[in-house]
Amino acid sequence: MRKYWVVFRVALAERLVYRADFFISTLLMFIPIITTILLWRAIYDGAGTAEVGGLAYQQMVAYYLFVMITRAFGSMPRLASDISGDIRDGGLRKYLLQPIDYLSYHMALRGAHKLIYWVMATLPYGFVFWLCRGFLPGWPGWSEWPAIAATLMLVFFLGYAMNCLIGLLGFWFLEVASFIHVVMTAQYFLSGHMFPLSLLPDSVRAFVTYLPFAYETYYPTLILLRQLAPDEIQRVLLVQAAWVIVLLLASRVAWRRGLRRYAAYGG
Amino acid sequence: MAEIEVKGLRKIYRVHQKPQGLMGSIRSLFRRRYKMVNAVDGITFGIETGEMVGFLGPNGAGKTTTLKVLSGLIYPTEGEVRVLGYVPWERKNAYRRQFALLMGQKNQLWWDLPASESFRLHKEIYAIEDAQFERVQGTLTELLNVKDLLNQPVRELSLGERMKMELIAALLHSPRILFLDEPTIGLDVVAQASIRRCLREYNRDQKVTVLLTSHYMQDVEALCDRVLVINHGKLIHDGPLADIVKRFARHKVVTLRFHDGAWPQGFDDLGEVVSEQRPKVTLRWPREAVAERAGRLLNRYAIDDITVEDPPIEELIGQVFGSETKPGGAPS
Numbered sequence: 291m292r293k294y295w296v297v298f299r300v301a302l303a304e305r306l307v308y309r310a311d312f313f314i315s316t317l318l319m320f321i322p323i324i325t326t327i328l329l330w331r332a333i334y335d336g337a338g339t340a341e342v343g344g345l346a347y348q349q350m351v352a353y354y355l356f357v358m359i360t361r362a363f364g365s366m367p368r369l370a371s372d373i374s375g376d377i378r379d380g381g382l383r384k385y386l387l388q389p390i391d392y393l394s395y396h397m398a399l400r401g402a403h404k405l406i407y408w409v410m411a412t413l414p415y416g417f418v419f420w421l422c423r424g425f426l427p428g429w430p431g432w433s434e435w436p437a438i439a440a441t442l443m444l445v446f447f448l449g450y451a452m453n454c455l456i457g458l459l460g461f462w463f464l465e466v467a468s469f470i471h472v473v474m475t476a477q478y479f480l481s482g483h484m485f486p487l488s489l490l491p492d493s494v495r496a497f498v499t500y501l502p503f504a505y506e507t508y509y510p511t512l513i514l515l516r517q518l519a520p521d522e523i524q525r526v527l528l529v530q531a532a533w534v535i536v537l538l539l540a541s542r543v544a545w546r547r548g549l550r551r552y553a554a555y556g557g
Numbered sequence: 558m559a560e561i562e563v564k565g566l567r568k569i570y571r572v573h574q575k576p577q578g579l580m581g582s583i584r585s586l587f588r589r590r591y592k593m594v595n596a597v598d599g600i601t602f603g604i605e606t607g608e609m610v611g612f613l614g615p616n617g618a619g620k621t622t623t624l625k626v627l628s629g630l631i632y633p634t635e636g637e638v639r640v641l642g643y644v645p646w647e648r649k650n651a652y653r654r655q656f657a658l659l660m661g662q663k664n665q666l667w668w669d670l671p672a673s674e675s676f677r678l679h680k681e682i683y684a685i686e687d688a689q690f691e692r693v694q695g696t697l698t699e700l701l702n703v704k705d706l707l708n709q710p711v712r713e714l715s716l717g718e719r720m721k722m723e724l725i726a727a728l729l730h731s732p733r734i735l736f737l738d739e740p741t742i743g744l745d746v747v748a749q750a751s752i753r754r755c756l757r758e759y760n761r762d763q764k765v766t767v768l769l770t771s772h773y774m775q776d777v778e779a780l781c782d783r784v785l786v787i788n789h790g791k792l793i794h795d796g797p798l799a800d801i802v803k804r805f806a807r808h809k810v811v812t813l814r815f816h817d818g819a820w821p822q823g824f825d826d827l828g829e830v831v832s833e834q835r836p837k838v839t840l841r842w843p844r845e846a847v848a849e850r851a852g853r854l855l856n857r858y859a860i861d862d863i864t865v866e867d868p869p870i871e872e873l874i875g876q877v878f879g880s881e882t883k884p885g886g887a888p889s
Contacts, residue, residue: 292681293684296677297678297681300667303670303674384665386629387653387657387665388653388682389654390682553630553632
């Protein structure tokens with residue numbers, strides 16, 4: 291297993307090579323939510339009620355701020371396209387020749403990327419959250435941290451497993467870009483990224499909670515917002531874990547099957 | 558048992574035939590036409606430990622396909638293959654730790670990092686001990702003269718330097734078998750010589766078994782005692798290189814470049830003309846006649862440049878064996 295630790299370390303080094311203006315670009319990522327918040331301000335004023343979708347205005351602002359955090363743990367930019375690209379243009383070859391497992395390798399890589407991201411993002415995130423401290427609930431108590439840590443870890447694995455699976459479709463389809471696009475769009479609406487899922491009519495929400503997307507953003511964000519009771523938190527964590535296991539297994543199966551096909555047509 | 562054993566290897570590819578034009582593209586959405594291509598059509602051979610064997614043949618002969626099967630990248634349609642006792646396409650870690658495949662112009666190193674980082678990663682992936690790693694890295698970088706390039710990002714190296722680094726990466730884990738696919742393609746003369754020298758020394762010192770494909774005669778001449786000639790997926794010769802050249806390359810291809818204004822009137826005394834394009838003439842001479850004719854012509858005419866080469870492999874093979882094999886039109 292030590293080799294994956296080294297992969298991790300080498301990936302960290304690689305990330306540092308591209309030292310873009312990280313602080314500023316991270317700050318700029320918060321700008322889109324300003325528009326969203328202004329929109330919600332108008333909605334709340336228009337609605338005339340204190341709560342919309344179960345959240346007060348203050349909590350809505352906090353919701354979007356926390357969505358930034360969950361998205362930062364779960365987003366896997368280019369993972370699906372990297373994997374399908376490897377399959378398509380022969381990059382997969384070297385992983386077949388070396389005594390290393392391709393899927394574990396990518397997980398170590400992504401772990402490294404997230405770590406470096408968070409090391410460098412702490413400052414800008416801290417700055418923005420300090421500015422907005424009026425909207426945020428207070429610091430979580432000691433007993434709440436394990437659940438928060440657990441849900442964010444699971445968000446990472448869930449994001450990894452989903453994108454991995456889509457990327458592996460590259461064994462059967464030459465162009466995976468359209469699948470990626472469809473899933474990204476679905477994710478945007480159905481994960482709670484665009485708006486809290488509590489705004490959906492009950493029937494639709496019931497359906498949506500059978501999909502993994504809600505457990506990528508909406509429920510974890512509610513945990514961060516401290517909106518969930520302990521038994522609900524437990525349920526969310528269990529469902530997250532279940533989805534992670536299912537999707538990781540599906541990735542394994544897709545890998546084995548796909549490789550058998552691939553090795554028939556030439557690496 | 559031989560270290561590498563191949564019996565009756567066959568690989569058939571199903572290649573989609575895309576018809577021309579727009580109507581063709583639309584039609585192929587609904588019904589696809591496939592052609593069966595015999596990339597490798599029944600090959601049998603064995604290679605013992607420490608041998609350095611060349612796989613010669615024109616493009617599309619089946620050399621690369623055979624190497625891919627031996628390295629476990631693809632599995633065959635038919636046939637039995639054992640390398641070091643393993644079935645390659647099972648891709649067991651124990652097998653993968655014992656061989657290396659190097660493909661010319663394809664890279665396995667991290668692009669943005671210095672080669673030294675990729676080497677360190679290799680060390681961990683292959684579980685190489687510290688002392689051995691230092692020693693091997695030291696020897697190889699010395700041999701290939703790239704010691705001071707170790708800390709430069711790979712993308713900043715020239716093609717020749719990059720290939721040398723790829724070769725080092727392939728040898729770091731002291732593989733028992735080295736598969737090389739067109740290793741010197743695209744390299745300048747100096748880099749080619751450097752790599753060939755390194756391979757020869759390595760084979761001699763470490764008793765590494767080397768199987769190398771090439772369509773350059775020089776690679777094979779410099780490195781291989783034994784040659785397997787493949788054409789159209791079939792093995793048509795298995796033996797020492799000297800045999801082939803002696804038996805089949807009866808001619809040399811000679812190119813003369815005449816000095817400005819010294820263009821000869823007639824070509825009768827030059828011998829068989831292959832092509833002419835002023836101021837150059839390309840001729841085909843029997844091997845034995847080269848020295849005498851060259852001397853005579855250099856005295857008679859003002860010749861700026863004379864090149865004497867072996868005929869290209871394709872020609873040799875095509876001319877001698879073309880009648881014995883039927884074409885199968887295979888991708889390599």
